[in-house]
Amino acid sequence: MDKITFLNYLEGELSRLPKVERDKIMYEYETKFFEAQNENKDDTELIHELGEPRSIAKKVYADLAIQDAESAPNFKNVLHAIMATLGLSFFNIFFIIIPFLIVALILLIVIVVGALMMLGPILSIVNIFIYGFHWVDLTNIIFSISFLGFGLMLLIAGLKLIEVSYKWVLKYLRWCIRLIRRSAE
Known part of the structure; x- marks a missing residue:
């Protein structure tokens, strides 16, 4: 999986989020790829470190659900x-x-x-x-x-x-x- 595929898949997994939240998270992950590129890190290595987009989305949804329950x-x-x-x-x-x-x-x-x-x-x-x-x-x-x-x-x-x-x-x-x-x- 390459960077574009990863980011597209992650954005699809985050589709239930409001656009503002989704854009914020996508910007965060695009920044991670940019920083990895500046450190001469391979995209596949970073993707392996980040994990599956589905598990990332589950963690995001769990965090947001807990924030809603706290508020x-x-x-x-x-x-x-x-x-x-x-x-x-x-x-x-x-x-x-x-x-x-x-x-x-x-x-x-x-x-x-x-x-x-x-x-x-x-x-x-x-x-x-x-x-x-x-x-x-x-x-x-x-x-x-x-x-x-x-x-x-x-x-x-x-x-x-x-x-x-x-x-x-x-x-x-x-x-x-x-x-x-x-x-x-």
């Missing part, structure tokens, strides 16, 4: 960043999916338990209607209120953990991308 941290953007990073290598399936599923499971458990604990007062009210007022005593009321309070605390803690986990997941994805780049060099 607007919501579930859709974080999931898109995870999926873009997964495409970089087989290694990522184990080092991204498994930790993500563990974190998601823990957060789901905290939120579900918090929501279920908040049902205590509702169950008390239902029991009053089913069994009558003779069922009501002070301990049941205290337990219902404490379950409501503890459930609210768990629910709020779960929502705060989701917010914090977005940042942790994005930092972890950045670390994975750096690790892949180091291993490729």
